[in-house]
Amino acid sequence: MNKDIKSIAIVRLSALGDIVNSAVVLQFIHEQFPHAKIDWITEEVFAPLLQAHPLINNIHTVNLKKLKKQKSFTLLKETITYLNSLEKFDIVIDIQGLIKSSIVSRIISKNTHGFDKNSIREPLASLLYKTSSSIAYDENIVKRNCFVVADALGFEIDDKMLLNKSAVFPHATYPHAKSDKKNVVIVIGASWESKKYPKEDVVKLCNELKQNCLIIWGNEEEKEDGMWVCENSQYAILAPKLSLVELISYIGSCDLLIGNDTGPTHMAWAQNIPSITLFGPTTTRMIYETPKNIGIKSPSEVDIFKIDKNDFSINKIKIETIVEKAEELLNGF
Structure with a gap:
């Protein structure tokens, strides 16, 4: 494990369920690297979900759906310029494993990690990673998310840790109506x-x-x-x-x-x-x-x-x- 890592970027652009299932890694990273800053790159629409998370240092957003729809060169240039302006992280981990997420990761840093070509839905994405992890594509999705992050950082996330995890997101108590029913x-x-x-x-x-x-x-x-x-x-x-x-x-x-x-x-x-x-x-x-x-x-x-x-x-x-x-x-x- 490289304890010198001080800044980590997680790339998980979409979708809602996938971001929810990926965010569990934050608590495990923090346990191993308590002083590291963890940033998250996501689609703009999902930023509010992560905004108040105490373990995330900064959230950086892109709007690739808008970019795809408008096919605007100006917007493309602005997006690339913004990603290039981000700090140089010690490591960028692409949990999503798509060509679009690997491109975003590579623009941010050359020190990228993701799934290898045999573990990924879009094998071409693996060409943009400096290092990669091998895990069966048909493995449980939560275990895949945890494995690629833990493997990148040099530790292990096991079943006991997942079964005993803390709530992934901070939340207030919602006042449901009082009733004798559940x-x-x-x-x-x-x-x-x-x-x-x-x-x-x-x-x-x-x-x-x-x-x-x-x-x-x-x-x-x-x-x-x-x-x-x-x-x-x-x-x-x-x-x-x-x-x-x-x-x-x-x-x-x-x-x-x-x-x-x-x-x-x-x-x-x-x-x-x-x-x-x-x-x-x-x-x-x-x-x-x-x-x-x-x-x-x-x-x-x-x-x-x-x-x-x-x-x-x-x-x-x-x-x-x-x-x-x-x-x-x-x-x-």
Whole structure:
């Protein structure tokens, strides 16, 4: 381990769930390098999630989505100039492993570390790293994130450390309404339609649970679906509009979260809240399962090297199975 490292940059540009699952490394880096400054480079839209983190020295943002959409040479030049202006870090670690993230990393510094060509979705990205790590692409995503960081810095993050982790994000207590019922957050939205559990089944789930089922939403379409669920179940309650920071507190103050493979669902694991993640076109590889954070996979076969976004098998997950696991978790296993 190189204890002379004083400045570290983490590159994880997107998406929400991936940033949540990557941020766990901060506490382990700090344990090994308590005096090192840790900066994070991310897409502008996700900066608020990391803004108040006590272990992050600075957050640097890019807007690659805007750059791709506008195809502006001026914006490209401004982005490169900004990245070149950052301090020269002792090491830059690209957790994302895409060509875009490797380019960002290399602009910042030549002393970059990432996944090798056999461990990465876009092998060309590995050409821009000075050093690299080898780990199977189909390995658990949280373990991959931890391994590439720990390997770059010369220490190990093991299962015991992950099972005993502190909450990943600081958060305030959210004042859920006082009730004799448990507060169960239910995530209904996702980036892919095939990841969503049918709203009709969400209604049945709420009616079976008979708890305060708090339906969170992130856009108007999800809000409409959430309102429909609330209109059809006396146990469903529509959550208020929440910022990313408020969402962390909202989830961190609940008794259980049930959701699909998406960012808010991963926040429950991050904050050490019991959770059930429902999988259709993806697999339990996307979460770090613990006794109180479990995954339920649909019967479909998944090729993680070629994800089928038309796999709607999540709707085959039985409500009884979810309710059984939920009651176990709500009753303390």
